[in-house]
Amino acid sequence: MAEEKDVGILAYGAYLPRLRLARKAVAETNAWFNPGLKGLAKGERTMCNWDEDPVTMAVEAARDCLSGRDRGAIASLSFASTTLPFEDRLNAGIVLEALNLAPSVNAQDLTASQRAATSGLVAALQMARGGAGPILMVASEKRRTKSASPLELQTGDGAAALLVGTGPAVAKLVAHASRTVDFVDHYRGEGFEFDYTWEERWIRDEGYNKIVPAALADLFKATDVKPADIAHFAMPCVLPRVAAGIAKKAGMPDTAVRDNLHAVCGETGAAHPLVMLVDALERAKPGDKILVVGFGQGCDALLFEATEHLPKLAPRLGVKGYLARRKEETNYGKFLAFNDLVAIERGMRADVDKQTPLSSLYRNRRMLTGFIGGQCRKCGTLQFPKSKVCVNPNCNAFHSQDDHPFADTPAKVQSYTADRLTYSPDPPHYYGMIVFEQGGRVMIDFTDADAATVDVAAPMRMMFRIKEYDPQRGFTRYFWKAAPAARQGTT
Amino acid sequence: MATGIRDKVAILGMGCSKFGERWDKEADDLMVEAFEEAIADAGIEKNQIEAAWLATAIEEQHVGKSGVPLAVALRLPYIPVTRVENYCASGTEAFRGAVYAVASGAADIALALGVEKLKDTGYGGLPQRGRGALNSMYWPNMSAPGSFAQLAAAYRAKHHKKPEDLKRAMAHISVKSHDNGNRNPKAHLTNKITIETVLEAPTVAEPLGLYDCCGVSDGSACAIVTTPEIAKSLGKKDIIAVKALQLSVSNGTEASHNSWDGSYFATTRVASKRAYKEAGIDKPREQIDLIEVHDCFSVTELVTMEDLYVSPEGGAIKDVLDGFYDADGQIPCQIDGGLKCFGHPIGASGMRMIYEIYLQMQGKAGPRQRQKTPRYGLTHNLGGFPHQNVCSISVIGRHGE
Numbered sequence: 001m002a003e004e005k006d007v008g009i010l011a012y013g014a015y016l017p018r019l020r021l022a023r024k025a026v027a028e029t030n031a032w033f034n035p036g037l038k039g040l041a042k043g044e045r046t047m048c049n050w051d052e053d054p055v056t057m058a059v060e061a062a063r064d065c066l067s068g069r070d071r072g073a074i075a076s077l078s079f080a081s082t083t084l085p086f087e088d089r090l091n092a093g094i095v096l097e098a099l100n101l102a103p104s105v106n107a108q109d110l111t112a113s114q115r116a117a118t119s120g121l122v123a124a125l126q127m128a129r130g131g132a133g134p135i136l137m138v139a140s141e142k143r144r145t146k147s148a149s150p151l152e153l154q155t156g157d158g159a160a161a162l163l164v165g166t167g168p169a170v171a172k173l174v175a176h177a178s179r180t181v182d183f184v185d186h187y188r189g190e191g192f193e194f195d196y197t198w199e200e201r202w203i204r205d206e207g208y209n210k211i212v213p214a215a216l217a218d219l220f221k222a223t224d225v226k227p228a229d230i231a232h233f234a235m236p237c238v239l240p241r242v243a244a245g246i247a248k249k250a251g252m253p254d255t256a257v258r259d260n261l262h263a264v265c266g267e268t269g270a271a272h273p274l275v276m277l278v279d280a281l282e283r284a285k286p287g288d289k290i291l292v293v294g295f296g297q298g299c300d301a302l303l304f305e306a307t308e309h310l311p312k313l314a315p316r317l318g319v320k321g322y323l324a325r326r327k328e329e330t331n332y333g334k335f336l337a338f339n340d341l342v343a344i345e346r347g348m349r350a351d352v353d354k355q356t357p358l359s360s361l362y363r364n365r366r367m368l369t370g371f372i373g374g375q376c377r378k379c380g381t382l383q384f385p386k387s388k389v390c391v392n393p394n395c396n397a398f399h400s401q402d403d404h405p406f407a408d409t410p411a412k413v414q415s416y417t418a419d420r421l422t423y424s425p426d427p428p429h430y431y432g433m434i435v436f437e438q439g440g441r442v443m444i445d446f447t448d449a450d451a452a453t454v455d456v457a458a459p460m461r462m463m464f465r466i467k468e469y470d471p472q473r474g475f476t477r478y479f480w481k482a483a484p485a486a487r488q489g490t491t
Numbered sequence: 492m493a494t495g496i497r498d499k500v501a502i503l504g505m506g507c508s509k510f511g512e513r514w515d516k517e518a519d520d521l522m523v524e525a526f527e528e529a530i531a532d533a534g535i536e537k538n539q540i541e542a543a544w545l546a547t548a549i550e551e552q553h554v555g556k557s558g559v560p561l562a563v564a565l566r567l568p569y570i571p572v573t574r575v576e577n578y579c580a581s582g583t584e585a586f587r588g589a590v591y592a593v594a595s596g597a598a599d600i601a602l603a604l605g606v607e608k609l610k611d612t613g614y615g616g617l618p619q620r621g622r623g624a625l626n627s628m629y630w631p632n633m634s635a636p637g638s639f640a641q642l643a644a645a646y647r648a649k650h651h652k653k654p655e656d657l658k659r660a661m662a663h664i665s666v667k668s669h670d671n672g673n674r675n676p677k678a679h680l681t682n683k684i685t686i687e688t689v690l691e692a693p694t695v696a697e698p699l700g701l702y703d704c705c706g707v708s709d710g711s712a713c714a715i716v717t718t719p720e721i722a723k724s725l726g727k728k729d730i731i732a733v734k735a736l737q738l739s740v741s742n743g744t745e746a747s748h749n750s751w752d753g754s755y756f757a758t759t760r761v762a763s764k765r766a767y768k769e770a771g772i773d774k775p776r777e778q779i780d781l782i783e784v785h786d787c788f789s790v791t792e793l794v795t796m797e798d799l800y801v802s803p804e805g806g807a808i809k810d811v812l813d814g815f816y817d818a819d820g821q822i823p824c825q826i827d828g829g830l831k832c833f834g835h836p837i838g839a840s841g842m843r844m845i846y847e848i849y850l851q852m853q854g855k856a857g858p859r860q861r862q863k864t865p866r867y868g869l870t871h872n873l874g875g876f877p878h879q880n881v882c883s884i885s886v887i888g889r890h891g892e
Binding site: 360367384391416419432435441442443 | 613632637697743
């Protein structure tokens with residue numbers, strides 16, 4: 001046990017998409033079919049923009065987590081999700097390239113269970129305890145749900161990231177316990193688009209109410225901490241009052257039960273235990289005991305204690321900041337279109353072949369995935385893309401450029417348009433010339449943009465997004481886009 | 492020291508097809524239509540042509556690659572035929588090839604022909620097309636109107652112009668071009684429009700509305716060029732000669748270096764200066780009588796007037812609204828209706844501009860003929876995007892003047 005106190009969470013971050021779908025809009029459309037949906041019509045859920053997926057959200061959560069921190073020390077990257085865009089291509093590899101982590105970093109995808117992130121977190125903490133850290137644990141989810149399903153209203157899209165290792169932790173690991181039981185509350189078979197779900201009452205009685213208490217009993221056996229000492233109990237569950245019931249039965253205070261963010265976010269699948277953990281860390285004081293549970297074919301329970309380093313963590317957006325970066329969406333039709341749940345007439349301009357030349361993508365991955373440009377050693381000019389000949393008309397030196405990362409450099413709009421001719425899944429399509437603060441510029445797609453936030457001189461922040469999806473070949477190609485930064489808080 | 496092209500090459504004959512939605516015609520029909528007018532005008536036989544240049548930009552759209560489509564369409568007698576492509580300035584590139592061939596002495600008589608058959612895409616606007624493996628992965632998903640629309644945002648910011656003033660000047664440009672196109676039977680669009688029509692039209696790419704954009708058409712235009720001496724020997728009087736022919740190509744500075752503010756065309760400024768020098772023009776606002784610019788969008792025409800050093804910097808809105816460029820103004824611009832009314836069959840457009848200057852110089856422009864026969868006419872053919880483009884400028888005048 002003494003050993004376990006040496007590892008913990010060094011930093012945390014989160015990402016929630018800016019769009020919030022009003023549940024009322026969904027229920028109003030679908031209640032004719034299932035009047036029961038009206039009961040779920042309160043509040044809003046996070047909703048990916050058309051160019052967001054678990055990979056892009058994972059990158060943003062990781063960037064948030066790594067705010068103000070040198071990325072060079074990271075030894076390992078784990079990416080948990082049950083909705084990975086690639087079944088055979090290392091999704092964590094895309095995240096790694098986007099974060100410009102070294103190729104020596106060990107990266108892996110963790111999937112196939114709603115508790116993939118908590119199981120990954122347990123493994124990461126154990127590895128870090130053995131000296132293999134720091135480990136970046138990222139979880140991200142965008143669950144695909146049928147129109148008019150309860151799940152459509154219960155879920156949300158989002159991501160969270162934790163850096164775990166030895167050293168000054170904001171929360172140290174106190175104890176953990178896991179159980180594995182082949183309890184199939186829902187599943188998604190190979191080749192199937194959607195989940196198949198069993199009865200809620202059975203899931204509650206035979207699932208949560210039996211499996212979680214057993215794991216908690218094991219956990220409390222392994223520590224001096226008493227259930228009554230728990231300040232934050234973070235357990236995702238869309239079924240009402242289940243988490244509160246388990247907490248009460250275990251002897252935790254009622255006040256410890258953390259809100260599952262249903263009203264403002266929805267359940268972000270495998271990412272949700274970490275999203276709730278980050279939410280708890282944002283509220284915790286040094287000394288607070290935080291218990292997080294992930295449920296799915298068993299459960300993981302991890303107990304942390306917040307330390308004196310928690311208030312000293314560099315500023316970041318986290319769950320709170322990204323919840324505040326919000327745009328309400330009341331058009332359910334847009335949600336259906338973004339998620340390809342309706343056959344929408346996209347027009348002939350959408351017909352263009354989007355095949356990705358993989359050899360060129362690989363050769364240019366530092367530029368395209370890492371958003372690395374160049375800086376001229378002779379004149380200092382920053383430029384994107386990096387080129388063989390310096391673009392400064394007063395220099396034009398050959399072979400003079402070093403890599404220069406642009407992803408975290410603030411930029412401003414020089415010119416822009418809102419284009420209704422070009423094909424966009426979300427017209428009008430905003431793009432324009434942005435100029436980086438320390439030099440360099442690029443004509444680039446905008447994202448999360450609208451008339452209220454884009455203008456000449458408007459501040460922009462780069463975000464990792466889907467550039468194209470190739471429906472003929474199932475390939476998602478990513479690149480960076482400029483997003484309005486004015487309302488984005490600290491990063 | 493290069494001596495330039497001034498007065499070394501004469502235009503022997505020109506032709507231009509009817510531009511428009513030529514649903515019943517293939518590209519070779521259009522090529523023949525333009526060529527038959529040009530060869531009759533030149534008064535020569537086809538087999539006197541010693542070399543030819545074909546301009547077509549989007550070959551996958553219709554015409555196909557290489558010089559073969561032109562050679563086959565006209566059954567040229569196994570002479571050299573070169574296909575050129577330089578974005579939307581391709582037409583002037585073909586002309587440049589033919590003119591340089593004659594100037595170098597490599598050919599006595601050369602043909603330049605531009606053609607594009609755009610109306611087989613199934614939709615309005617230019618076709619969507621590939622941009623190259625790497626470019627497609629990082630360029631924005633932009634359209635032509637979307638990239639040119641950005642001139643407006645940058646121009647307004649730089650010169651502190653109100654959006655409504657700029658919009659009104661842009662509308663004036665389109666109304667003026669439609670007035671001119673109304674007098675041109677070869678134009679695609681011959682209807683007159685009002686300022687209100689322009690201002691109330693649906694938005695294409697902010698702030699460009701439908702009537703700020705040129706049409707998309709099928710068409711072809713061609714020129715037969717020779718030396719002034721041969722032109723004289725063939726009985727030509729009032730020989731129309733090339734005074735200057737300049738091309739400037741972006742090298743990435745605008746796209747990647749912060750010295751460009753987005754409100755003007757760096758290439759046009761370079762090419763026009765060089766062209767004036769080559770033609771011996773030092774006061775363009777006073778010396779040029781007629782201008783055909785690449786008015787793909789109203790805002791392009793507006794800023795180009797400054798890039799050609801005709802309007803003072805920041806002064807184009809005033810000139811436009813004062814009617815300086817109207818048909819009865821000091822320097823009519825787009826007297827034939829421009830891209831606005833002809834549409835933009837890419838390979839043909841540059842040659843179509845020269846065709847109008849050529850007609851006006853000879854007093855053959857019918858109801859739109861200038862009272863005072865022009866001395867210098869300028870064409871401006873632009874391709875690409877404001878931040879990365881090619882600009883071709885020609886100055887046409889009478890030989891020896």
